[in-house]
Amino acid sequence: MIWRRLPLVLTISIVGVLTSFYLIVSSPRIYEASAVIQLDMPAAIDQGTDSSLPAARRVQLIEQRLMARANLREVIERLDLFSNTPQLSEAEKLTALRSSTRIESISAPGVSVDSRMSLAAIVITSRAETAVTAAAIANDFADSVVNRDRDNRRLRIGESRDFLTAEERRLNDQLAAQEREIIDFSSRNEDSLPTAQEFLQTELARQDETESVLDRDIMTLQRERLALEAGNLTAGARPSASLVQQIRAAEVELSQARRTLAADHPEIKRLEENLTRLNSGATETDSDVARRQAELIDAQLTQLNQQKVALDTRRQEIDAARARAPQVARELEAMTREQRRLQDRYAEISRQLAQVETQQMLMDSDQAERFVVLENAVPPEYPVLSNRKKSAVMSVGASGALALLAAFILEVMNPVLRRSKQFERVTGTRPIVSLPYRKSEADIVAWHRRNIYLVVLLVVGALLALWIVGAIPGLPSPGVAPAPTDGMG
Secondary structure: OOOOOHHHHHHHHHHHHHHHHHHHHHOOOOEEEEEEEEEEOOOOOOOOOOOOOOHHHHHHHHHHHHOOHHHHHHHHHHHOOOOOOOOOOHHHHHHHHHHOEEEEEEEOOOOOOOOHHHEEEEEEEEEEOOHHHHHHHHHHHHHHHHHHHHHHHHHHHHHHHHHHHHHHHHHHHHHHHHHHHHHHHHHHOHHHOHHHHHHHHHHHHHHHHHHHHHHHHHHHHHHHHHHHHHHHHHHOOOOOOOHHHHHHHHHHHHHHHHHHOOOOOHHHHHHHHHHHHHHOOOOOOHHHHHHHHHHHHHHHHHHHHHHHHHHHHHHHHHHHHHHHHHHHHHHHHHHHHHHHHHHHHHHHHHHHHHHHHHHHHHHHOOOOOEEEEEEOOOOOOOOOOOOHHHHHHHHHHHHHHHHHHHHHHHHHHOOOOOOHHHHHHHHOOOOOOOOOOOOOHHHHHHHHHHHHHHHHHHHHHHHHHHHHOOOOOOOOOOOOOOOOOOOOO
């Protein structure tokens, strides 16, 4: 069967092998290189802006910064990528560079993925048409991560320090103003403060006692006044009392005056001078003594009445203050709450400012959390997407199998009995005579044409194979298929 269908089998096999060679040769050579970045965690943990984020979010932010248009444009300019493909637009270059770069994170064992401590390292992998270009791209991205992280951290610390300093100053001014407002409010409403209510109650009790004493004293003085007036009416033109009686009366007046008047009161001084004058031998009439006693009693009554008026005024003030006490308490509580809120906010801002200053100190001493290049990318020796030998063997096998399948199908479709055994197997009858096939001149011509076709097919197939693999000098290989990184080498 194979011999009869040899031209077909050989044609299919050669076409299949040439096609496979073309596909293999035209497949791009892609080199892959990786750089490893380690997260250096110091003993004094740096609570940076990005450091407090989970590892997955931090890697996402890093990837976003690296794959930004501005950064990719700088990488292309620094490494002079796509210099041999000027026909590509900027968008196509950026897309090709993005698709050829991969960023992966390595988690620390035994640490929760939501923890900032779970990020152990970052691997940046880049693909290009040449090994040197792939390593250069990976190293450039790695250096960018390290440098940008340091610069961004310094920028964030500076901005945070400026903001927190201004916020601390503003809160300090607000606290001072709030304290002055509370002091002024307390001064204006001193009697209505919650702390003054107990004292006001005590003062009211003392006022009740004082008022009772004043009423009693007023009644006593009024009786004395009436008795004095009655004595003057009955006495008439009675001769003057003796000097001893006058002195006794002056002493009684002075004693009564001292009970209600201050020691430096003018009336006290007058009575003392009168007593001194009596003691020196001077005499007064009963009418004069009674007149002075009446005047003294009137003055005492006036003073006592004034004291009662003052007590009533103070009582009204206390009642008004106690009535305002609930409203004053609410307003004071609101101002106190605002003060506590400002104090808490001020304490929080002060704590954050201290942390930022600590971060600055750690960065200045090179003790802060940072990214360091643990392993630079090196040019790989072999392309990552090149398995040509295996592909060639599989292609040849597939072509041969396809050729045999085609020959078998043709034989099945053309069931010709060419041997006596076939005749016996099909019909069940043994032939009596079996004559060999004698070739005609047409068969001989066809046979020669067949052989010539086979020779030409083999020669042409060999030449095409050499041309495809680029083995013929002066004839470039047709296998030129652009890769995702076309022009990056």
